[in-house]
Amino acid sequence: MNLSEINSQFPYIFTAMFFCIGACVGSFLNVCILRIPAGRSIVTPPSHCACGRPIKWHDNIPVLGWLFLRGKARCCGRKISIRYPAVELLTALVFTGMWLLFPAPVAIVGMVFAALMIFCTFVDLDTMMLPDFATVGGTILGFIISVAVPQLHGAEIPDAPWLASAVKSAICSGLGIIVGSGVVYWIRLLGEHVFKREAMGEGDIILLGCIGAFCGWQGALFAIFAGSMLGAVVMIPIVLATGMFSKKKEAKKKSYGGEEEEFDATAIPFGPWLALGGLLYFMLFSGMTDAYFASVAKMLF
Numbered sequence: 114m115n116l117s118e119i120n121s122q123f124p125y126i127f128t129a130m131f132f133c134i135g136a137c138v139g140s141f142l143n144v145c146i147l148r149i150p151a152g153r154s155i156v157t158p159p160s161h162c163a164c165g166r167p168i169k170w171h172d173n174i175p176v177l178g179w180l181f182l183r184g185k186a187r188c189c190g191r192k193i194s195i196r197y198p199a200v201e202l203l204t205a206l207v208f209t210g211m212w213l214l215f216p217a218p219v220a221i222v223g224m225v226f227a228a229l230m231i232f233c234t235f236v237d238l239d240t241m242m243l244p245d246f247a248t249v250g251g252t253i254l255g256f257i258i259s260v261a262v263p264q265l266h267g268a269e270i271p272d273a274p275w276l277a278s279a280v281k282s283a284i285c286s287g288l289g290i291i292v293g294s295g296v297v298y299w300i301r302l303l304g305e306h307v308f309k310r311e312a313m314g315e316g317d318i319i320l321l322g323c324i325g326a327f328c329g330w331q332g333a334l335f336a337i338f339a340g341s342m343l344g345a346v347v348m349i350p351i352v353l354a355t356g357m358f359s360k361k362k363e364a365k366k367k368s369y370g371g372e373e374e375e376f377d378a379t380a381i382p383f384g385p386w387l388a389l390g391g392l393l394y395f396m397l398f399s400g401m402t403d404a405y406f407a408s409v410a411k412m413l414f
């Protein structure tokens with residue numbers, strides 16, 4: 114029996130499998146989010162509690178471990194942040210969604226893209242920075258994957274040699290990188306001149322380039338518009354209602370203590386909103402957005 118026969122006979126097997134894989138990847142992302150910005154190894158030491166004692170494997174099962182322990186460490190009763198199971202559950206749900214929405218190769222690429230976006234989101238929330246290896250590395254990875262999986266950009270040409278599809282897909286990805294990073298670059302220039310403040314950082318430029326590499330130029334444009342709108346709708350009331358935001362950022366800066374880079378204490382990380390916009394495009398809005406841009410192009414030319 115081959116894989117597609119298994120899939121048609123037991124339709125829930127792969128869905129359940131990708132939910133579990135997603136939860137485990139989410140658990141690994143938690144480790145990366147915590148350790149990479151602090152410059153620590155993601156391999157050693159193995160998971161341990163804040164009190165230093167190792168965590169038993171059964172307490173470390175994604176989502177369930179936290180639920181069984183009711184959010185308190187077994188060894189010392191320390192509170193375990195709900196963010197850990199939340200990231201695991203989020204990753205699990207997104208992976209499941211990718212599997213249900215797309216043909217297998219595109220679904221797998223979607224999972225890689227989602228893991229990257231979730232990592233960038235939480236690192237940016239914690240540190241107000243996006244590590245180059247994730248954004249630059251993600252852009253290169255997105256381009257290479259585009260060449261290997263032309264389906265990602267709907268670029269497969271039937272009855273043509275494989276190379277033709279690969280080149281077409283590479284062009285889609287390359288355009289996405291150029292448009293994505295270009296748009297943020299111009300918005301940044303505008304922000305500096307009109308509002309006399311840095312609207313977006315360098316990390317955001319490369320992040321949107323990375324989103325473009327996976328999603329094409331339509332996805333990059335969607336991510337910045339949807340991300341800005343969602344960000345404004347959610348953040349403006351919060352910033353207006355509480356002055357707590359600026360204090361929180363100061364505290365975070367001290368806790369990481371490393372690079373002394375000046376940043377605006379009232380700045381809001383934009384990366385998470387771009388990442389959310391990119392994921393929404395990939396999973397739900399690509400058909401609608403591409404059709405919209407096509408109709409605009411038809412009207413103009």
Ligand SMILES: [Zn+2]
Binds near residue numbers: 162163165187190191
């Ligand atoms: Zn402990």
